[in-house]
Amino acid sequence: MTSSLDTLARQFRERGHKLTQPRRAILRTLLAASRPLSPAEIQEYGQSYCQDLGLVTVYRTLELLEDLDLVRAVHVAQNCHGYALSTPGHTHHVVCERCHAVVEIVGCELGDFLDSVAERTGYAITGHWLEISGICAECRANERQDSTTL
Amino acid sequence: MTSSLDTLARQFRERGHKLTQPRRAILRTLLAASRPLSPAEIQEYGQSYCQDLGLVTVYRTLELLEDLDLVRAVHVAQNCHGYALSTPGHTHHVVCERCHAVVEIVGCELGDFLDSVAERTGYAITGHWLEISGICAECRANERQDSTTL
């Protein structure tokens, strides 16, 4: 959003990666996009900058850009494939990074925050999705154990 | 989480759906799970309750259960197919439901909320993911226009 192609390119090279034409095309496409794009879309639009940009390259470059924190995967509802029983009402999840256990948080205390978002962005807010990751008590206990036995 | 098989089954029937063996197997699997499962996993585990549970049925049943709000899709990072440039630092997205335009919210005001989550759940919070959906100013303007021209 705030980054220019130059800034991105510099960061890219500074971390020891080559700035090839295909990669430049992908960055340009992402810079020009007003919404998250799928790999196939990135290839399609990217070909206006780099004639024969391959889909494989798009996948590889996205992976790299994610590692470098220059790009992020955005949650797109249709394409999320984990399912869990929901408790009635509005809830959020806290997912353990180690064992993937899920705790649901029943209350939702984001009302004020969402109001301010609406005001700042001009959007009419219709919903939100919050997921919190962490390490559950059990896994932390196990980790302590592991490190003492080593 | 708090629901029993009986409760789920009752809600299911009350809303005019048949409670078949495959569906029962899927509900049982979800009840027994401690983390979100993919459709393929649900099929695999569900087969211990219903010998030849088909993947198609899993997809259809999940869709139905989502409609009934008995199950929810949980964001699983690997399977999200939208990519967007990330601005440096921590941001959240507001995505327009109509045109998919994305606005990034730069500040993050969830600190206090996350602290209370940590306290309540016993998790060490390592990160969070918030996405807000809404309708952007432009799309709302278009909608008003549409309804007056009709």
Add this chain to the structure above:
DNA sequence: GGCATAAATGGAAAATACTTTCACTACGTG
């Protein structure tokens, strides 16, 4: 500026994942 070289590329094809179709089955009402 040209050269060496290691990284990066694109196409083909394999491997996965997801959807749709359709003839058959079984739920549960009466």
Add this chain to the structure above:
DNA sequence: CACGTAGTGAAAGTATTTTCCATTTATGCC
């Protein structure tokens, strides 16, 4: 307990992602 319909699984169809490898290209070095 028979019947009608919602629900089913297998298989085919489509889309997505990964792997492999011969070829190309960016970049540091002269």
